[in-house]
Amino acid sequence: MKQSHHRERLLLLTSLSVFLLFLLTGCWSSQDIDKMGMGIGLALDVGNKSNVEKKLEKQGKSPPHVDTITMTYQFINPKATSKESSSAGPQQKAYLNASQTGESILPIIREFSLSHDAPLFSPHLKIIVISEALLRTHRLESLLDLFLRDNEIRPSCLVLVCNGNARHVLETKKPGELPALKLLGIVDNRSRTAKILPPVSLAKLTAKLNSESSFLLQNVAASDKEVKFEGAAVINGKTKKWAGFLNEMDLEGITWITGKGKGGLVRSLDKETGQLIIYEIETMESKITPHVDGNKISFDVHINSKGRLSENWVLNANPFENEFLKRVEKAAELEVRQLVKSVTAKMQKNLHADVAGFGERLRIEYPKTWEKVKKDWDQTFSTVPITYFVKLTMTDFGASGPSK
Amino acid sequence: MIPTRNDRITTSQTAVIIINFILGAGILTLPRISVEKAKTPDVWISVLIGGLLAMFTGIIIVKLSQRFPDKTFFEYSQEIAGEWVGRILSLLIICYFCLTSSLQVRSMAEVTTFYLLEKTPTWAIVMVFLWVALYLVVGGINCLARMLEIILPITVLFFLVVSLMSIKIFEIDHLRPVLGLGWKPVFDGIKPTALAYTGFEIMMILVVYMRQPNKAVKAVVVGISASLIFYLITVVMVIGAFSIDGVVTRTWPTIDLIRSFEITGLLFERFESLLLVLWIMQIFSTFTLAYYSAALGLAQLLKKNIEPFLFGLLPVIYIITMTPKEINGVFALGDFVGNASIFLFGILPLLLLIISRLKVGKHEAKSSS
Numbered sequence: 001m002k003q004s005h006h007r008e009r010l011l012l013l014t015s016l017s018v019f020l021l022f023l024l025t026g027c028w029s030s031q032d033i034d035k036m037g038m039g040i041g042l043a044l045d046v047g048n049k050s051n052v053e054k055k056l057e058k059q060g061k062s063p064p065h066v067d068t069i070t071m072t073y074q075f076i077n078p079k080a081t082s083k084e085s086s087s088a089g090p091q092q093k094a095y096l097n098a099s100q101t102g103e104s105i106l107p108i109i110r111e112f113s114l115s116h117d118a119p120l121f122s123p124h125l126k127i128i129v130i131s132e133a134l135l136r137t138h139r140l141e142s143l144l145d146l147f148l149r150d151n152e153i154r155p156s157c158l159v160l161v162c163n164g165n166a167r168h169v170l171e172t173k174k175p176g177e178l179p180a181l182k183l184l185g186i187v188d189n190r191s192r193t194a195k196i197l198p199p200v201s202l203a204k205l206t207a208k209l210n211s212e213s214s215f216l217l218q219n220v221a222a223s224d225k226e227v228k229f230e231g232a233a234v235i236n237g238k239t240k241k242w243a244g245f246l247n248e249m250d251l252e253g254i255t256w257i258t259g260k261g262k263g264g265l266v267r268s269l270d271k272e273t274g275q276l277i278i279y280e281i282e283t284m285e286s287k288i289t290p291h292v293d294g295n296k297i298s299f300d301v302h303i304n305s306k307g308r309l310s311e312n313w314v315l316n317a318n319p320f321e322n323e324f325l326k327r328v329e330k331a332a333e334l335e336v337r338q339l340v341k342s343v344t345a346k347m348q349k350n351l352h353a354d355v356a357g358f359g360e361r362l363r364i365e366y367p368k369t370w371e372k373v374k375k376d377w378d379q380t381f382s383t384v385p386i387t388y389f390v391k392l393t394m395t396d397f398g399a400s401g402p403s404k
Numbered sequence: 405m406i407p408t409r410n411d412r413i414t415t416s417q418t419a420v421i422i423i424n425f426i427l428g429a430g431i432l433t434l435p436r437i438s439v440e441k442a443k444t445p446d447v448w449i450s451v452l453i454g455g456l457l458a459m460f461t462g463i464i465i466v467k468l469s470q471r472f473p474d475k476t477f478f479e480y481s482q483e484i485a486g487e488w489v490g491r492i493l494s495l496l497i498i499c500y501f502c503l504t505s506s507l508q509v510r511s512m513a514e515v516t517t518f519y520l521l522e523k524t525p526t527w528a529i530v531m532v533f534l535w536v537a538l539y540l541v542v543g544g545i546n547c548l549a550r551m552l553e554i555i556l557p558i559t560v561l562f563f564l565v566v567s568l569m570s571i572k573i574f575e576i577d578h579l580r581p582v583l584g585l586g587w588k589p590v591f592d593g594i595k596p597t598a599l600a601y602t603g604f605e606i607m608m609i610l611v612v613y614m615r616q617p618n619k620a621v622k623a624v625v626v627g628i629s630a631s632l633i634f635y636l637i638t639v640v641m642v643i644g645a646f647s648i649d650g651v652v653t654r655t656w657p658t659i660d661l662i663r664s665f666e667i668t669g670l671l672f673e674r675f676e677s678l679l680l681v682l683w684i685m686q687i688f689s690t691f692t693l694a695y696y697s698a699a700l701g702l703a704q705l706l707k708k709n710i711e712p713f714l715f716g717l718l719p720v721i722y723i724i725t726m727t728p729k730e731i732n733g734v735f736a737l738g739d740f741v742g743n744a745s746i747f748l749f750g751i752l753p754l755l756l757l758i759i760s761r762l763k764v765g766k767h768e769a770k771s772s773s
Contacts, residue, residue: 148653151518151519151522154663154664154666154674155660155663155664156663156664156665156666201573201664202664203573203645203646203650203660203663203664203665204573204650206646206649206650206653206654207578207646207647207648207649207650208649209653210649210650210652210653211649360577363581363584364577364580364581364584365581367581367584367585368584368585371585
């Protein structure tokens with residue numbers, strides 16, 4: 001009697017657990033990854049319908065779309081990335097770019113669903129490139145609103161500006177290369193050059209878009225399917241639109257003022273011989289000290305750096321002598337001073353925008369003064385005196401000593 | 405209704421329960437809510453002061469409960485304030501526990517549908533959650549305590565490791581200047597931060613179940629301090645990454661913190677799904693505790709067995725959970741629950757403590773005369 005009861009119970013439990021196994025096989029809202037369009041990069045341009053789009057529109061006979069923005073999405077090409085096909089067939093591009101024109105971001109994305117079978121899948125979106133021309137007419141916060149609101153796109157996605165056609169940045173000649181990931185790789189080269197800004201992700205942009213301070217976005221140029229990081233775009237803190245351009249030299253100056261560089265070079269000419277000397281940055285530090293005296297605001301900037309004599313074209317130079325090293329240091333200091341002064345003049349006189357973080361230092365050291373001036377900071381900043389103190393130290397000169 | 409001897413819990417279990425009850429869905433929005441009020445990066449000081457305030461209130465509750473070593477709040481409130489007032493107060497607190505548990509379930513459902521299971525209907529997520537909780541609480545307070553002892557170290561360890569990984573995007577300048585605009589913003593931020601510590605009120609019920617009720621103060625202090633450190637790290641890391649301008653624009657800043665960085669070369673690159681899954685366990689523990697407390701309250705009020713109330717409350721909680729129509733309704737419910745807790749656990753216990761002292765004094769005065 002007791003045993004049969006036991007057996008019944010066992011049967012019940014077994015059938016229950018077998019039933020549970022069926023539940024384990026699937027997920028409620030699962031989607032197959034190979035049927036998704038995996039988007040990794042995205043470019044935003046001023047609206048310009050492609051010929052195909054125009055023809056299709058004609059056939060469709062529906063009222064023409066508003067064409068303010070053209071969006072180019074970069075997908076991973078699953079056929080090229082799987083090994084079997086690449087060894088057999090002709091080499092395919094590793095990516096597919098698709099453009100679509102429309103009024104704002106999400107309608108464009110949904111428009112893709114009318115012409116592509118794979119639904120767009122964006123959690124792996126790494127980079128957003130916006131063209132300068134579009135930023136002249138559209139507020140950055142409106143263009144990025146969807147990306148900040150969306151649950152698929154991660155705030156770790158980076159934002160760049162292109163002074164040409166943004167969609168050209170997402171192209172490459174090399175088979176197998178993914179342009180979006182290449183851009184990401186270039187951002188990592190900050191230990192080699194002072195001409196790259198610290199990366200600005202969507203997460204960091206939320207703060208900048210919600211404050212009134214102007215800021216910089218890395219600019220990237222494209223030509224003949226090649227890209228190059230070149231200078232930076234200035235975004236006005238109030239209008240949130242494109243407000244100017246800093247070239248490579250200016251950008252280097254900004255890096256020196258902020259002290260956020262991780263590496264790079266200083267090219268200078270020897271005073272006596274006029275020959276080239278290259279100073280390689282090992283460490284870089286800067287301290288911006290605001291001074292407030294009544295209504296007068298001024299700044300002192302102390303820039304300190306340690307580095308190495310990496311390339312020397314000066315004849316009869318003997319780096320074993322400190323005298324020569326001092327001479328080289330002075331030449332490099334002069335060069336850095338010129339860089340920071342020229343970019344400061346540009347910020348104060350041409351752009352009327354503080355993009356080097358002077359306001360931030362004022363906020364930290366004199367919060368009450370900042371509350372008063374923050375509304376019109378860019379204007380106030382244009383007239384404040386800034387003094388620079390540059391000190392470079394040559395710590396070593398590599399493996400070769402004197403030259404003859 | 406006095407629990408049997410073997411159903412009692414140790415002092416460390418009590419502390420674990422307090423931490424588990426405090427840490428819930430609140431941490432996902434705490435950085436935003438506190439910065440919205442304070443408007444300076446000094447909210448971490450508000451978190452500290454709020455914690456101390458909570459500790460003070462927690463100790464008052466313990467002192468009150470210790471005066472009645474064999475009774476929970478639902479029983480001794482009638483003794484202090486009279487049968488009817490006591491019953492009404494108990495009923496209010498039961499309602500509070502119901503609302504808290506519903507709020508936790510709803511927050512969990514909102515976050516899960518938004519970040520994890522976009523297409524899964526809310527009812528499916530909520531029901532699974534509720535049924536598992538029912539299965540757990542039927543086992544009684546000891547089962548609950550042991551379950552929480554397993555959950556706590558897992559969630560806390562992962563949460564801390566993952567939020568410390570965000571050091572990559574941390575900028576100390578976002579937390580400066582300290583007290584730049586004086587103490588006023590700090591005080592403005594205290595209300596939301598102090599409310600984040602609600603959960604210590606479980607001591608109104610828990611002291612009875614302790615093996616050593618005289619160590620209840622220690623449990624409260626340890627429980628709230630641990631939560632304080634936890635909150636402090638979260639708030640500092642979130643503000644350090646987003647700055648105060650950014651935090652106020654994020655609906656779920658703590659999750660967005662984890663979404664804002666990728667670590668290449670580690671086993672995983674992204675941690676938000678892992679973290680959310682673990683944090684759901686933490687929300688689960690807050691929920692089950694509130695749910696159990698509400699059922700226990702009803703059982704003791706009506707002097708009946710607890711089980712029918714556990715089953716009976718489940719649909720009630722489900723209905724409250726599904727009541728807010730949109731996300732702002734959920735946040736409004738959160739505000740309401742918070743304000744209610746100020747009265748119920750900030751002011752009420754102090755009043756009751758004073759009354760009970762006075763009563764004893766009167767009694768003694770009478771007997772001596």
